[in-house]
Amino acid sequence: MSNQSETIQTTSLTKAYQNILKSIEITAQSINNEFPHYADNVTGKWTCSPDGFWTGGYWNGLLWLAASQTNNSQYLKWARKWTELLKKRIDSQTVFRGFLFYYGAALGNILLDDEEAKNIALAAAKSVASQYNPRTNLIPLGNEAEEADSVGVSETNIDGVSATPLLLWAAHETNDSSIAEIGLKHAYKNKELSIREDGSVCQSASFDVDGNLVKRYTHKGYSDDSTWGRAQAWAMMHYTVGYQWAPSEEKLLHTAIEVSDWWINNLPTDGVAYWDFDDPAIPYTNRDTSATSIAASALLKLSTLVEDKEKQEIYRSSALKSINQLISNYLTPLNEQDERRPGMFLGGCFNKKVNEATNNELIWGTYYLFESIGVLMNYFNQNNY
Numbered sequence: 467m468s469n470q471s472e473t474i475q476t477t478s479l480t481k482a483y484q485n486i487l488k489s490i491e492i493t494a495q496s497i498n499n500e501f502p503h504y505a506d507n508v509t510g511k512w513t514c515s516p517d518g519f520w521t522g523g524y525w526n527g528l529l530w531l532a533a534s535q536t537n538n539s540q541y542l543k544w545a546r547k548w549t550e551l552l553k554k555r556i557d558s559q560t561v562f563r564g565f566l567f568y569y570g571a572a573l574g575n576i577l578l579d580d581e582e583a584k585n586i587a588l589a590a591a592k593s594v595a596s597q598y599n600p601r602t603n604l605i606p607l608g609n610e611a612e613e614a615d616s617v618g619v620s621e622t623n624i625d626g627v628s629a630t631p632l633l634l635w636a637a638h639e640t641n642d643s644s645i646a647e648i649g650l651k652h653a654y655k656n657k658e659l660s661i662r663e664d665g666s667v668c669q670s671a672s673f674d675v676d677g678n679l680v681k682r683y684t685h686k687g688y689s690d691d692s693t694w695g696r697a698q699a700w701a702m703m704h705y706t707v708g709y710q711w712a713p714s715e716e717k718l719l720h721t722a723i724e725v726s727d728w729w730i731n732n733l734p735t736d737g738v739a740y741w742d743f744d745d746p747a748i749p750y751t752n753r754d755t756s757a758t759s760i761a762a763s764a765l766l767k768l769s770t771l772v773e774d775k776e777k778q779e780i781y782r783s784s785a786l787k788s789i790n791q792l793i794s795n796y797l798t799p800l801n802e803q804d805e806r807r808p809g810m811f812l813g814g815c816f817n818k819k820v821n822e823a824t825n826n827e828l829i830w831g832t833y834y835l836f837e838s839i840g841v842l843m844n845y846f847n848q849n850n851y
Contacts, residue, residue, distance in 0.1 A: 479839050482793040482809075486836045487536070489809025490528055494544045499551060501525050504816055505827040510807035513823070518552055520562035520612055520625075523570025524833040526552065530569075531833075534577035535840055545574060549583050556590045559608035563594050564628030568707075569833065572635050584639065591636035591645065594629050598648045602677035603655040605629050605648070623670040623685065624660045624697050627653050627704035634711035650715060653708055657721050661701065665728035666743075669697040686817055692744035693732075695757035695815075699739075701725040702764035703834075709771060722768055723777070729761055730784050737788040738795075741815040741824075752824050755796050755813035756831030762788040763834040766841050789838050797835070811835055 493502055493512065500514035501522030515522060529545035532538070552570050555563065567590035574583030597605050606619050607626060633649030636642070659671035659679050668682040668690070687694030702725050709718035732743055739761070741754040762785040769781035798810040814828035 478790070478793050479843050482797055483836070483839045483843060485797065485799075485809035486528075486811075486832065486839070487532060487809070489807055489832070490532055490541070492807055493525075494529070501548070501551075502829050504814070504823040504829065505810065507810070507812050507826055508806070510810055510827075517558075518555055518566055518570070520560070520565050521829050522548075522552065523566040523568065524830040526571070527569035527573050527833050528829075528836060530573045530577055530583075531836060531840060542578070546580070546582070549574060549586060553586055556586065557593045558610045559597070560611040561594065561597070561605045561607050561626040561629050562611055563590050564626070564630070564632045565830075567591065568628065568632040568635065572632060575639075576635070587632065588636055588639065591632050595633060595636075595645050595648045598652070601675065602673060603651040604673070604677060605652050620674065620680075621670060621672055622656060622659060624656060624667055624701050624704075625669070627656050627700065627708075630704055631707040631711060634708055638711055646712065649708070650712065650718075653705065653721075654717065657705075657717075660697075661721070661725065665724040666693045666732075667697045667701045667725060667728075669694050686819055688742040688745045692742050694742050695739040695754045696741075696760065698725060698729050698743070699757040699760035699764065702729060702768075703760050706764045706767050706771070710767065719771060722764070723772065726761075726765060726768055726781065730765075730780065733761075733784070733788075737784070737791045738813075741818050752815045752818055753813050754815040755792055755811060756815070756828040756834075758788050759792060759811070759831045759834040759838065761785075762792070763838045763841075766838055785838070786842075789835070789842070792835055793839070 497512055497514055500516050501518045502512040502525050503515050503519060503521050505512045526545060526548045529541055533541035533545050549571050552566060555566055567587045571583045571587035574580035604622055607621060630649040630653040633645050637646035655677055659673060660668050669684040669687055671682050672680040674680055683690040684694055705718050705722040709722055733739060738753050739758045740748050741752045745751045765781040765785035769778045772778055796813045798804055798806045798808055810827050811832045812827060814826050814831045816823035816828055818824050
């Protein structure tokens, strides 16, 4: 790495890492059997979901990461406890189980060879695959998905490509090519429906009975023609991790490169994304540190997958710039007088359209920041994390 990245590593990463560990411990001791969703930026109090919503897997993921990196048995106990609590969601009718069970269960097997976590994740993957519609080449959102109250069976969004890494991992574990085929077809159809020609991403799309595009729109972005920051970041992550599990699928890699190049070319100069790239109120509007941490994590992964040396450096440098900004300006304590819970990752924007948690700690944002810090500190082996 460059001298700049080495400076970041030696002066800031260790402190940030330790503070997030403290935050994980405090949170685990305060939330009982629920799943943290978003936290108040002043009090640090978590708003939780009883069943994990679509976000709970990231809490489990934090615990699996902490357990694998520290060899602390308490983190492992917590990880197994909350993964067991996810079992009731195995057959819930939502494509967003990709979020829940890749990070919430499969990760335990990937990092620690945990057999029960593997069994839970495989059961969920097979259930997700069973929802596949071969006529449209899509896994429907499902009637228990977050947007289920506002969409029908002929709607999809880029968030739902989270199912692809789960299915490709499951195929890898079981040698079941039919599960891999479903994951790939789902990813490629969403590319067709949601990714524009210039590489920008529209969150949602309507399609006809044969899977043909009817219209593009957004659930959470500024407008149907805008690029919601998290939509772009999700595409970067899902196609990159998908390629990690299916390295012969060059189309996954090319898609990851396409959406990542757009991100880098449109990211603000300070490296922290606004909630929507096209909000006319920029720069007087919300940032989204969660979208930024997702994208930074994806870029670190992508930098190890592309062969072009120049692209490797571009992706790595962009990720490092964003991570440095995030840990310097958005991770508590921000100064010596800051008495808030250490390791609070501020500035996440969950849903600005309905004014919900627009400047908060978001559990998935914390997960991806912690993951990126771990990568940079060389805690991980060369696993598909």
